[in-house]
Amino acid sequence: MSPVLILGGTTEARALAALCAARGIDAEVSLAGLVPGASYPLPVRTGGFGGTAGLARHLAGRGVRLLVDATHPFAAVMPGNAAQAAAAAGVHHAMLKRPPWLPGPGEHWQDLRDLAAAAAALPPGARAFLATGAGSLPAFSARTDCRLVLRQMTAPGELPPHVEPLVDRPGSREAETRLFRGLAITHLVAKNSGGPTRAKLDAARDLGLPVLMVSRPALPPGRLFVAPQAVLDWIEGLA
Numbered sequence: 001m002s003p004v005l006i007l008g009g010t011t012e013a014r015a016l017a018a019l020c021a022a023r024g025i026d027a028e029v030s031l032a033g034l035v036p037g038a039s040y041p042l043p044v045r046t047g048g049f050g051g052t053a054g055l056a057r058h059l060a061g062r063g064v065r066l067l068v069d070a071t072h073p074f075a076a077v078m079p080g081n082a083a084q085a086a087a088a089a090g091v092h093h094a095m096l097k098r099p100p101w102l103p104g105p106g107e108h109w110q111d112l113r114d115l116a117a118a119a120a121a122l123p124p125g126a127r128a129f130l131a132t133g134a135g136s137l138p139a140f141s142a143r144t145d146c147r148l149v150l151r152q153m154t155a156p157g158e159l160p161p162h163v164e165p166l167v168d169r170p171g172s173r174e175a176e177t178r179l180f181r182g183l184a185i186t187h188l189v190a191k192n193s194g195g196p197t198r199a200k201l202d203a204a205r206d207l208g209l210p211v212l213m214v215s216r217p218a219l220p221p222g223r224l225f226v227a228p229q230a231v232l233d234w235i236e237g238l239a
């Protein structure tokens with residue numbers, strides 16, 4: 001049953017696109033277009049739809065039969081829009097989200113509902129490593145009683161005096177351990193994205209650092225898969 005529309009921007013969306021392409025499934029990928037897109041083996045459209053109504057119009061206009069929300073686990077708006085638009089357009093709907101990380105033995109995690117709660121949970125005088133991206137900074141703006149090291153991929157603009165920039169990518173467990181030790185980090189703040197960048201958490205465990213772990217935004221009710229192959233099986237099962 002096709003056409004299929006995949007809401008992408010993630011490794012999982014690329015993997016699903018590759019599976020669909022290999023099976024000759026008529027599918028299209030949609031990207032928000034905020035950052036230069038990775039290449040996909042399927043046609044790609046770019047840019048927002050204009051909310052739920054716009055997405056529902058797109059689904060109807062293109063004759064889409066299945067909508068797969070494979071956006072990032074921290075995409076807060078699109079999952080709800082996708083579920084509502086699919087219902088409005090009478091389209092099958094599923095979500096593909098990588099599993100969250102779970103704390104292992106010896107890991108000291110505090111789960112926080114959002115970035116503001118994580119910022120509030122830092123003890124005065126903490127020297128925290130923010131692995132939460134540049135967009136997270138406003139939540140920490142009032143914590144001038146702490147020193148914050150903010151890692152981001154690109155050079156930052158002007159930062160407040162209590163924030164030190166670090167332009168770098170996540171590294172191996174050994175590299176992250178060296179980094180945290182060298183910076184005298186006392187707390188790690190992370191978002192529970194799941195996926196391959198767990199080395200920072202292993203490094204925090206090795207150093208006995210507490211982790212303030214920001215939970216994912218809630219998903220709408222619906223069919224949820226964690227593996228691209230399972231989504232492909234579902235698509236082919238509906239054919």
Ligand code: NAP
Pocket residue numbers: 007008009010030031032033034046047048049050051052054055070071072074075076077078079081
């Ligand atoms: P969001 O808050 O859920 O979405 C904001 C708006 O961006 C949506 O309302 C929608 O605009 C548009 N949009 C989002 N995903 C889209 C897609 N795949 N195709 C077309 N339009 C899309 O999401 P976000 O956190 O801004 O993330 C934007 C994109 O970056 C997502 O595709 C996500 O997978 C990817 N991404 C996000 C993160 C993260 O940490 N949030 C990390 C890595 C990648 P309209 O309402 O106009 O349709």
